Amino acid sequence: MQNRRTFIRSLGAGTLGAFVLNSPMQAFAKSELIQLTILHTNDFHSHIDPFPKDAPRNAGEGGMAKRAAMIDQIRKEQKNVLVFDAGDIFQGTPYFNYYKGELELKLMTEMGYDAAAIGNHDLDNGLEGLDAQLKNAGFPFINSNYDFTETILEGKILPYKIFKKQGITIGVYGLGIELDGLVSKANYGKTKYLDPLEQALRMEKFLREEKKTDLIVCLSHLGYAYKEDKISDVKIAAETFHTDLVIGGHTHTFLKKPELITNKSGQQVLVNQVGFGGLILGRIDYFFEKEGKKHTRNNDNLSIK
Amino acid sequence: MRIYRFGIAIPLLLAFLACTTYRIEKSETANIRLDSLVTAPSSASVEAIIKPYRDKVNADMTEVLCISSEAMYGGRPESPLTNYCADLTLEEANRFCTAKHPEIKMDVSMINRGGLRIPLPKGEIKTMTMFELMPFENEIVFLKLKGEVMLEFINHLAARGGEGVGGLRFGIKENKAIQPEIGGKPLDTTRSYWLVTSDYIANGGDGSEILSKSSERIDTGIKARDMFIQYFKRMGKEGKTVTAKTDGRIYDAK
Numbered sequence: 332m333q334n335r336r337t338f339i340r341s342l343g344a345g346t347l348g349a350f351v352l353n354s355p356m357q358a359f360a361k362s363e364l365i366q367l368t369i370l371h372t373n374d375f376h377s378h379i380d381p382f383p384k385d386a387p388r389n390a391g392e393g394g395m396a397k398r399a400a401m402i403d404q405i406r407k408e409q410k411n412v413l414v415f416d417a418g419d420i421f422q423g424t425p426y427f428n429y430y431k432g433e434l435e436l437k438l439m440t441e442m443g444y445d446a447a448a449i450g451n452h453d454l455d456n457g458l459e460g461l462d463a464q465l466k467n468a469g470f471p472f473i474n475s476n477y478d479f480t481e482t483i484l485e486g487k488i489l490p491y492k493i494f495k496k497q498g499i500t501i502g503v504y505g506l507g508i509e510l511d512g513l514v515s516k517a518n519y520g521k522t523k524y525l526d527p528l529e530q531a532l533r534m535e536k537f538l539r540e541e542k543k544t545d546l547i548v549c550l551s552h553l554g555y556a557y558k559e560d561k562i563s564d565v566k567i568a569a570e571t572f573h574t575d576l577v578i579g580g581h582t583h584t585f586l587k588k589p590e591l592i593t594n595k596s597g598q599q600v601l602v603n604q605v606g607f608g609g610l611i612l613g614r615i616d617y618f619f620e621k622e623g624k625k626h627t628r629n630n631d632n633l634s635i636k
Numbered sequence: 637m638r639i640y641r642f643g644i645a646i647p648l649l650l651a652f653l654a655c656t657t658y659r660i661e662k663s664e665t666a667n668i669r670l671d672s673l674v675t676a677p678s679s680a681s682v683e684a685i686i687k688p689y690r691d692k693v694n695a696d697m698t699e700v701l702c703i704s705s706e707a708m709y710g711g712r713p714e715s716p717l718t719n720y721c722a723d724l725t726l727e728e729a730n731r732f733c734t735a736k737h738p739e740i741k742m743d744v745s746m747i748n749r750g751g752l753r754i755p756l757p758k759g760e761i762k763t764m765t766m767f768e769l770m771p772f773e774n775e776i777v778f779l780k781l782k783g784e785v786m787l788e789f790i791n792h793l794a795a796r797g798g799e800g801v802g803g804l805r806f807g808i809k810e811n812k813a814i815q816p817e818i819g820g821k822p823l824d825t826t827r828s829y830w831l832v833t834s835d836y837i838a839n840g841g842d843g844s845e846i847l848s849k850s851s852e853r854i855d856t857g858i859k860a861r862d863m864f865i866q867y868f869k870r871m872g873k874e875g876k877t878v879t880a881k882t883d884g885r886i887y888d889a890k
């Protein structure tokens with residue numbers, strides 16, 4: 332695996348280097364920044380309605396109608412919005428038992444979700460159960476480390492997707508947790524679980540070096556971090572070279588703000604996770620500048636609204 | 637300097653394409669609580685989609701199945717909740733056998749403690765309560781086990797400190813089962829027994845891999861929760877009150 336610097340060098344070309352440094356594009360470069368707003372949820376577990384009024388915790392909070400209104404409001408203010416979910420959409424309220432995920436996916440479609448990762452509970456009705464509901468999802472499920480080749484989901488789950496917003500390209504890949512021991516064998520069938528880190532390294536290299544994306548996002552259902560030596564959202568951030576943002580799930584971790592992790596290229600990566608039950612909407616705004624000007628990325632600018 | 641990428645094909649493809657190269661200048665983050673402080677009203681379009689689904693679910697969920705005279709809590713080695721749920725599983729399974737499999741009869745039931753997610757409340761038991769008690773989509777499975785396999789399974793239950801069992805009695809000594817009795821008689825390793833449990837356990841969940849050694853398996857296709865709902869509904873119709881007890885079916889043997 333090359334890091335970004337050797338990548339640049341290997342392309343080599345004094346011509347390219349010179350081109351970049353003395354690019355005529357600098358003449359075009361404008362000083363205003365382009366803002367990209369990424370909104371995200373994870374583990375909302377069929378919490379269609381707000382938590383009940385008599386719930387011991389979070390009474391009256393959450394609910395998809397409120398989330399939808401919040402997303403609508405942000406869309407009114409922002410031109411470039413992407414909405415992601417990091418998995419475990421299914422299971423947790425009778426809505427799932429009754430309608431098997433139909434309502435969750437219809438509502439996410441109505442809200443304009445752009446993509447979702449696959450969580451272990453999204454397979455609670457088996458591969459067939461997820462397959463049967465895909466027609467209700469107007470957005471793709473993205474997973475890069477489950478090999479569905481010999482299953483009913485073959486060709487129906489994207490290994491990655493590239494989004495384009497006002498010229499900015501955003502590459503998204505997805506990671507799922509080890510199924511054995513967590514999901515019954517009958518439910519995952521012949522799905523092959525591939526090493527998440529290996530697939531992350533493969534996807535990010537591809538997305539940056541071949542697809543030239545400006546921002547690389549990992550939708551992870553691995554879990555935030557573990558005491559034992561187990562792959563996690565934080566490990567993915569630390570052990571990769573090009574991934575800029577890890578949107579995590581599974582451990583229902585409530586982060587007050589995203590964690591900053593130093594990656595293999597020595598750069599700071601954001602890792603975020605917003606608990607469970609649709610109580611919180613994660614928001615990350617990136618401000619992009621056209622390449623060619625010398626600017627240091629200032630992580631001190633990272634502020635919590 | 638953080639360079640995100642270079643427009644590689646640029647020298648060939650004209651400079652204009654290089655315009656499509658961007659670099660993160662800064663980022664800001666905010667995790668927004670969707671609580672009462674959020675001023676945004678609820679989305680009317682989303683509300684409209686939810687309503688028919690909600691109405692149907694609510695009508696079903698609030699149906700009172702029966703009345704419980706006391707709250708039932710789960711625990712180990714035995715507990716009112718685990719005993720009660722295992723007993724009703726054995727009773728309902730045998731009701732099903734009488735109708736569909738008259739040639740067999742369940743001897744032992746096992747419902748895992750971890751699968752019962754809430755205590756059963758005192759008072760009204762509603763359909764909703766059943767969904768909270770058993771949120772997962774487990775199905776009822778019948779397994780025929782040779783006596784020695786059953787014994788190994790019981791030892792596994794002892795090592796776990798006890799689980800929800802019906803038709804079975806044993807002591808736990810040094811993490812092993814002693815004096816196991818099935819149907820009131822000492823376990824006989826020369827014969828076979830039928831066990832009713834969930835597909836989760838039958839498939840090796842909670843460390844019960846030993847059950848892969850069953851000599852016969854019947855997948856009933858009945859959801860455990862549906863079975864519970866049916867049972868509690870009948871209790872209500874018959875005017876019976878749900879009461880819990882512990883009876884020393886699993887005990888610490890010193």
Ligand SMILES: [Zn+2]
Nearest residue numbers: 419450451581
């Ligand atoms: Zn999960």
